[in-house]
Amino acid sequence: MSVARTVEPLLRQSLGQDVPIRIRCWDGSTTGPATAPVQLTLRRRRALRHLLWSPDELGFARAFVAGDLTLEGDLLTGLEELQRVAAPGDGPGVQVTTATKLALARAAIRLGVVGPRPRPPAEEVRRLRGVRHSKSRDAQAVSHHYDIGNDFYRLVLGDTMTYSCAYWDRPDADLDAAQIAKCDLVARKLGLRPGMRVLDVGCGWGTFALHAARTYGVHVVGVTLAREQAAFARKRMADEGVADLVEIRVQDYRDVHDGPYDAIASVGMAEHVGAAMLSTYSADLFALLRPEGRLLNHAIARRPRADDDAPAPRRGLRASTSFVDRYVFPDGELETLATMVGAIEGAGFEVRDVESLREHYALTLRAWVANLESRWDEAVAVTSAGRARVWRLYMAGSVLAFESGRIGVNQVLAVRPASGGTSGMPRTRETLLARQVAAP
Template identity: 60%
Template structure:
């Protein structure tokens, strides 16, 4: 019989309490659900076992990474249709979040077991899932970590997991700019244009000029350091924990003849001792610091600046929780993408910078810009998919496609934000050295 998809659709609608938003094709070739649009392909019954053993996003993500689930058609469109069933609802004015239709956890499990129709649906799902036991998580992409969270050694492991996967792979995703952070878009811009404009925006906010010293924290493949040295004549120290990034950045520095201006180091920000610097850029690095270490991060950067020096902190933010102690790191992102990465609300970031002694002078939100950037990266990865698989693995490519597409939707739906915070270390007399009309960096 070829009836797996209709049975699966009926189970899903009973458990979700909502109509199935996408068409499904099962391993037996059967289909069910609304016609038109993208199709969720359940290639193996093992996908259902993954969801049974790990309900919610993580089970689905493991099935995707293992290739048990695929999508025919527009990945963004499919994720957009199912997102409302997986995301928790944002808190309303009374502070009480409305539960999502596919809520998980002990309370949700008990609610399922109390409902006779849902108990029957779960039994049907177990039947469809086939022989047990639970499948092992896809091991090739899972991060292995040791040591205490956000210790120097563990941070090196986490950074290596994400960034040391091959520079050629990142070239396929990021393009010639090799910038792995939110671009700054204008109408009809290319990805290269937008990344150039972002780097230049940072330089203008930091008021860079020849002879100044810039510390680029989390310098990646050297793009900010190169731009600042080439276009503004500053002396740049770029630091990263990724050996592959450092090798790549040093090669670029040598090729551009900028070795007298740019020094690339494999170094933890906590070990930088050669201040003071006139300016510090931290672009897409603070997400790796961790809430417990953020005050140390802010104080360290404050101590590395001269009086009157500027910090440009470019960082992804999440909405605040009604109860901040309830915040949990996304399991999929933590296990497969950014180990130990943590997001903070904008207010928390600004507060820690101020506690460290900084005067925050400007905040610019770039949320929509990151959605455009991620869509551009997904398009590049799809275009170069065969090469990317050859350079890494099928699982790695599936991880990157899922996380970038899902994050793009997160920015579009205002579940994620990204902000550039300009802060200054005032001198002893309270003088910031900033002009009265600060926003002179253009549109």
């Protein structure tokens, strides 16, 4: 019997009989309709070994990153179809049941793929040292994700080098214009004016800092734990002629003690903080602001789930077996909007405005996927084939997560009230979003 004929019943049992799927195996055998939306290729026996040892999203991801398993054609279409039938919470891959595991074992024996656990692809994070969300461990986690080469990030992110949700305020805007629009939206919500002192927490490659200094004439301190980001951002400020207005530091947010600041922007950084540290994070930023100073916290949020009240070890197990935790954001944690707002208010802030940009992130991710796919050979050349596959799978999966509403992204604007409760905030949202006095 051909390999495809042996594998097909297993996939049908795992994914369902109605899944339109075509399978091509390492021996050249195929099964299923040629026009099926899911075109699955098992390039090596090792793909089944990955699934045998980890019959969930992690096994699927390991086989994909290693190049042992591929989804041909449009990746988003294939993932969407697999996601439609996958077990809730498992993502692409086979359902984890006793019957599935036994069927995998029997198929593995027939196909001669039984063996020790395959070595994970090199792109999988190795064990991080230290206490979770300690300063040293956070630095390791950030380095794993961000210090993989600025050339690769430029291919994916575009010329703005902005790694967070863009703001598509015009239907005809391109990615770069939408990223600058996001920076300006943040600046307007913070009420930036010439001469103000601004802290950019998790400043990345410096796009917001550059925009705020050049457009609004403010002084910016940007902090990041990624050394490659910091080196790029410092050179960028010098090249753009704003080095006198922008200071870039390799520094943990917990080590910033030179307040007060007039405003703080935290864009795409709180996801690295962790639930246990959210109160510390919020309190530290509160202490750094002057009275009537504003905080703009822009962060991805997950939907509430049934096990939110479960003990921490159970919730931690879910993260430890996820593709994103192993390959993309080690130690990253997504919390609900209610949790984030609760931590910010608990520190003494008054929350004044909340805006969801969920659909904007789906558009942003689609643009990043298109960038990567259109310049695939260049991306592989500046990093590795495995790393490029990690990003392709991660971003395509994230598109579906944002479009389906399983996760979202929110901008929470808060203020540190002054004595007597004054906020200095405008009375209307229209005034809040109006551009203030710009730099001459």
